[in-house]
Amino acid sequence: MTKRNPVILAIDTSNYTTSAACSTPDSGYVSGGFLIKQEKKLLTVPVGGRGLRQSDAVFAHTVNLPCLLETLCSAIPDSMEIAAVGVSTAPRNTEGSYMPCFLTGEASARAIAAAMQVPLYRFSHQEGHIAAAAYSALYAPDTDEKAAAVHTPLTVFSEEPFLAFHVSGGTTDLMLVTPMNRRYEIKTLGTSLDLHAGQAIDRIGVTLGLSFPCGMELERLACAYKGSLPQIKVCVKGCDCNLSGIENIAAKMKKDGAQREEIAAFTFAFLEKTLCQMTKNALSQYPNLPVLYAGGVMSNRYMRTALAAVCQTLGSCAYFSAPAFSADNAVGISMLACRAYLADTAQENP
Numbered sequence: 001m002t003k004r005n006p007v008i009l010a011i012d013t014s015n016y017t018t019s020a021a022c023s024t025p026d027s028g029y030v031s032g033g034f035l036i037k038q039e040k041k042l043l044t045v046p047v048g049g050r051g052l053r054q055s056d057a058v059f060a061h062t063v064n065l066p067c068l069l070e071t072l073c074s075a076i077p078d079s080m081e082i083a084a085v086g087v088s089t090a091p092r093n094t095e096g097s098y099m100p101c102f103l104t105g106e107a108s109a110r111a112i113a114a115a116m117q118v119p120l121y122r123f124s125h126q127e128g129h130i131a132a133a134a135y136s137a138l139y140a141p142d143t144d145e146k147a148a149a150v151h152t153p154l155t156v157f158s159e160e161p162f163l164a165f166h167v168s169g170g171t172t173d174l175m176l177v178t179p180m181n182r183r184y185e186i187k188t189l190g191t192s193l194d195l196h197a198g199q200a201i202d203r204i205g206v207t208l209g210l211s212f213p214c215g216m217e218l219e220r221l222a223c224a225y226k227g228s229l230p231q232i233k234v235c236v237k238g239c240d241c242n243l244s245g246i247e248n249i250a251a252k253m254k255k256d257g258a259q260r261e262e263i264a265a266f267t268f269a270f271l272e273k274t275l276c277q278m279t280k281n282a283l284s285q286y287p288n289l290p291v292l293y294a295g296g297v298m299s300n301r302y303m304r305t306a307l308a309a310v311c312q313t314l315g316s317c318a319y320f321s322a323p324a325f326s327a328d329n330a331v332g333i334s335m336l337a338c339r340a341y342l343a344d345t346a347q348e349n350p
Contacts, residue, residue: 006083007076008033008341009112010334011065013088013105014125015057015170016043016213017328018064020072024080025338025345030158031135033338037075038324038331039068045212050202051169054100061104069108085113086121086337088330091170093124093186119344121337125328127184130164130177132332133294136321142301161289163189163282165275168295168328169198169213174239174278176286182340189282190239197271197297200243204250204267208260219300221264229266236277239285246270272303276310283314292319299326 005024012019021038043060045052052060076082087109090097102125113120134157136142158179166173172192178185195203198215205214208221230253235242246267253263279291291311293304304320311318325331 004079004081006341007036007080008084008086008334008337009072009082009109010086010330010337011069011088011105011109012125012128012328012330012333013057013061013065013101014328015052015054015099015101016045017041018043018061018068019328019330020065020068021330021334022072022076022082023331023334023338025083025341027342030138031131031335031338032342033335034139035135035331035334037072038329038334039072040329041068042213047211048206049212050206051212057101058104061101065104065108082112082116082118084119084121084337084341085109085116086123086330086333086340088125088128088333089122090124092126093183097124119341121182121340123183123333123336126166126171126173126186127336128330128332129166129168129294129328130175130184130186130292130332131335132325132329133164133292133298133319133321135331135335136325137292137319140322140325142320142322157292161286162292163279163286163289164292164294165278165298166295167197167275167293167297169202169297170196171295172196172241172243174282176289177292181343183336189285190241190278192241192243194242194244195247197243197275198295200246200271201267201297203247204263207251207254208263213296215297215300218264218267219302221261222268222302225259225261225265227262229262229269232266232270232273234270234274234277236274236281239278239281241274241278243271243274268300268302271297272306275303276306279307279310280314283311283316288315290317290319294321294326296327299323 019040023033174190308318
């Protein structure tokens with residue numbers, strides 16, 4: 001019987017997106033492999049809502065995941081077979097990090113791996129975001145991106161430490177990331193001490209009558225504004241920040257009759273200035289390290305030009321990914337699982 005080529009199946013069930021992806025492991029890629037296909041579905045939030053209860057997210061994943069896996073697996077060529085399964089099991093790779101929504105993905109991944117008698121590799125959702133953004137920056141760049149400098153040595157994200165932002169609804173983390181042969185060693189340098197960037201965007205967007213999640217609509221409003229903005233004073237101490245002030249200022253602007261476009265532009269300008277200052281402070285501690293910007297908030301292009309300019313001025317380089325790899329997805333988990341599979345295969349066949 002002809003041996004079929006391996007393919008890695010990956011699952012991610014975050015708070016707002018059900019995701020699955022399959023990739024082919026290949027040691028010729030820094031990422032560990034290349035993407036065959038990904039499928040994902042955004043969870044529905046009621047009109048006017050600012051999020052989902054975990055029980056609702058778990059139910060939605062339970063409904064969505066079988067359909068996504070059926071579509072995804074039908075795209076795997078007959079010449080390939082699932083050789084391993086990867087899954088995100090927690091928000092971060094730290095003790096006590098837990099959200100019930102990840103149980104759905106882990107249960108499905110365990111069942112598939114057990115039934116097929118293949119290895120199961122567990123990672124954190126945050127590691128997946130970093131790996132997906134790194135994969136996109138090197139192999140699937142944003143075709144509309146004009147801000148990032150051209151700088152793609154193949155050692156980046158595979159051997160040397162780098163700085164990474166994970167900016168989303170649940171995190172505004174700045175990290176020192178050291179790639180390992182199977183996963184990332186992550187040291188958190190800073191975070192938001194109150195409201196996270198994605199929370200600020202969604203809360204302000206909902207008050208303006210936008211649909212949750214509000215990032216894309218709020219960015220369109222921001223880009224349409226051509227006037228001046230109120231003075232922006234951010235709160236950044238070292239690599240930590242506070243973002244709750246932005247919600248209060250936006251509420252006052254609305255009360256005073258400011259246009260939605262102006263409020264949207266102010267929101268992104270506030271976040272941009274905050275992330276730029278955090279970037280400067282981090283690069284003063286770790287000069288010349290490349291900076292990777294990951295997470296759903298970084299799928300917006302509004303802030304990228306300023307962030308790239310800050311990095312370039314300080315002798316570094318900013319990396320951004322295409323929106324499909326910035327927002328929640330299972331691609332990064334599939335790449336990490338590819339690397340783990342290759343490492344195990346190398347040990348078995350030295």
